[in-house]
């Protein structure tokens with residue numbers, strides 16, 4: 001067993017594999033194998049044309065010692081949608097869940113009982129494995145599920161991040177692949193992320209690609225804005241226009257915030273509004289959310305020569321409340337009325 005808790009650097013002992021061919025479809029059931037290198041043709045289509053989609057989901061150890069995976073059905077659904085957009089075969093949801101069960105059954109014990117900040121990150125990936133360079137959808141694909149123990153993407157404490165509004169680059173285009181979780185979206189974002197780092201910021205914020213006015217998402221996370229404070233605070237997130245990823249955490253937080261009595265809105269927010277309303281005190285908090293880093297406060301925004309802080313650069317109360325509500329759910333400290341947890345018994 002390899003240990004260490006960097007993000008995606010050291011993996012657990014196993015992986016799950018399943019193949020698909022145009023001739024036979026899915027080749028039976030997912031198979032559990034030792035985690036290890038695989039041999040592929042240098043002409044593998046996925047390598048050349050980027051016919052690759054993936055997912056990211058987590059298994060947590062609950063306070064009663066059992067393991068529970070968060071919303072694997074939602075991830076299975078998004079995995080299918082991503083595959084469809086890239087003209088790839090859709091993995092039936094029951095095979096996705098079977099792969100999750102097999103993997104967690106084999107490697108769930110890598111998650112220690114005494115450290116609730118750790119989780120098991122699962123990485124399902126589907127790629128064109130046919131050795132053929134014809135410009136058409138491949139006729140052979142490989143599905144893999146691998147994973148690692150992680151302590152969180154940024155840090156365990158929710159230190160606020162600073163963000164750079166990217167004016168130079170777009171992440172997605174109308175009619176493009178922005179709402180699919182495909183590999184190329186991430187390669188295309190690295191340079192903008194690098195520009196953010198060069199400007200002294202932690203993360204990049206993407207604008208809509210048409211008017212370049214509306215805030216869409218942040219790096220690998222969705223964004224929320226809080227207007228007002230206390231029980232009447234409104235929770236606002238950009239709508240799913242087709243150019244941002246429909247986050248499972250985004251959907252979860254919309255539900256949790258509404259359940260707590262907050263007004264939730266899916267509403268476009270321009271950079272100009274974000275800046276003016278942060279200055280006037282109407283926007284009291286901004287936070288980002290995603291599977292990897294849960295809920296992360298945004299403390300400072302850089303947009304060219306404009307720079308502004310939000311909530312005095314400190315994590316806001318609703319941000320912390322949402323983060324706690326999510327981790328309470330993950331760790332089984334509160335009821336799960338929506339059946340979001342898939343419990344793995346006997347581990």
Ligand SMILES: Cc1ncc(COP(=O)(O)O)c(C=O)c1O
Pocket residue numbers: 056217219220221222244245246247248249250289290291292
């Ligand atoms: C571009 C992008 N936006 C948002 C998210 C957040 O999605 P989720 O909450 O499903 O992890 C992710 C992570 O998967 C992402 O890669």
